[in-house]
Amino acid sequence: MRKVGATDAHPDPSLRAVPFLKTAADADTIVLTTRQREQLILIGTRLRLPARTIVYREGAPADSVFAVMDGAVKSYRDLPSGRRELCAFLFRRDLFGLAERGRYVNCTQAVTRVTLYRLPVSQLTLLLKRDTELQFQFLAKVTHELRESQRRAVVINRRDAAGRLAMFIELMAARRDRSTCREGEVPLPMSRTDIADYLGLSRESVSRAAKELLRRHLVHFENTHLVRIVDATGLAKIAAAV
């Protein structure tokens, strides 16, 4: 496993001028518009990593921010109990690597082979200083993402296994790249264990929940990593039943 994006050098202290980059650390993910992404790519370097590569570890000096160009990345934290809390799955256009006090707050690992852009924080800071509009967008995205993940966390707390999985499938469906998959088909590139850690369930419960959704004719699993939504309204009903 390679490790990138972490050196012993401290990040640019001028980051202090953009405190939201630090404050909003836990979100760990931002979705940008095409225009914003183009701007950021100008200052970044392309990076291709095989599946399972650790992009950076929790606590490492946060000197870079990353943008997903292709593939999927997971962001997680290992808890003292041995459990793993999977905070987010990151796809095309997602930005990740935000830090708190100059350190990454999560560990991130490639789920599939991925293409990333790496943006040095120092240069990003300069860009944000020059472009107040971009900074503004950044802030809006940060708070938006925070809200989303907060909503997820709250909601996960009160739902049976099937409901959580239904919600997860809908989430993945909403984010899928329409150009690369058929109507109703949703790729699930991550492992069952990853899904379990994300939903706060055991592997086995995810399996059983999948079986349950199948039994109710809501979805059909073409294979482990591709699910087809059979009854979208029925699925939505279960997913929404808070």
Next chain:
Amino acid sequence: MRKVGATDAHPDPSLRAVPFLKTAADADTIVLTTRQREQLILIGTRLRLPARTIVYREGAPADSVFAVMDGAVKSYRDLPSGRRELCAFLFRRDLFGLAERGRYVNCTQAVTRVTLYRLPVSQLTLLLKRDTELQFQFLAKVTHELRESQRRAVVINRRDAAGRLAMFIELMAARRDRSTCREGEVPLPMSRTDIADYLGLSRESVSRAAKELLRRHLVHFENTHLVRIVDATGLAKIAAAV
């Protein structure tokens, strides 16, 4: 039950100039410094409400923001399933009433008799425009609170009933007014049902968890609404066990 803070008038459209006030809606609570609070109080009006008064309802036009001067307020949402999700308890110095698209996102109700300051959003907006430092502080507080509540939600999902209650008691202990209660004593002004809704448990489970903490000599309940921490380190251990 009286209802205040909700009229049919639309909120000041200039609110659009302060999008973070809307964006950060779900946090619903901000803790301000004394200086900031003083500034805000200048534009507000004092309000005394008896226990159980609804301050505003979910979905009502958000024309005011409120600051708690004394007493406790709860912020909640009733879910379609009939469950109630209790988002936050608000105490002295807490600010609440942030909205999304001009509407309140939660329902808020006085837990005890309370004294509030009511701040018209229009005037608050003006103040924020004049005082960039205050606006900045506002943003920092918003993101901070968001992070906190996010952390809570995530953490709640992986803990047994006793652990959740231990965490809750610690939370309340951290926020209690030292001047009005003895060392180690923590007032719990809210009902067991409220605690249950906050922790995602049933009333009965809260009762049993309380008994469990008592059995382990970690706390002692002087009465229903006053708990004394007997073994702080032991309690912290249970509360921290993720």
Next chain:
DNA sequence: CGATGCATTGATATCGGTCAAAGATGGTGG
């Protein structure tokens, strides 16, 4: 001092976790 809501306690049911084992899948090298 009674009445009403709140809190506790007990009995039972249900759901998900855990453990164990079998079944699929995919990658590697011959």
Next chain:
DNA sequence: CCACCATCTTTGACCGATATCAATGCATCG
């Protein structure tokens, strides 16, 4: 191209924790 091995996934049995239902106890406020 196939066989084999490692890993991931599924299935089953069982257990424990919490929800739910029911009843009793308690306090608070007229």
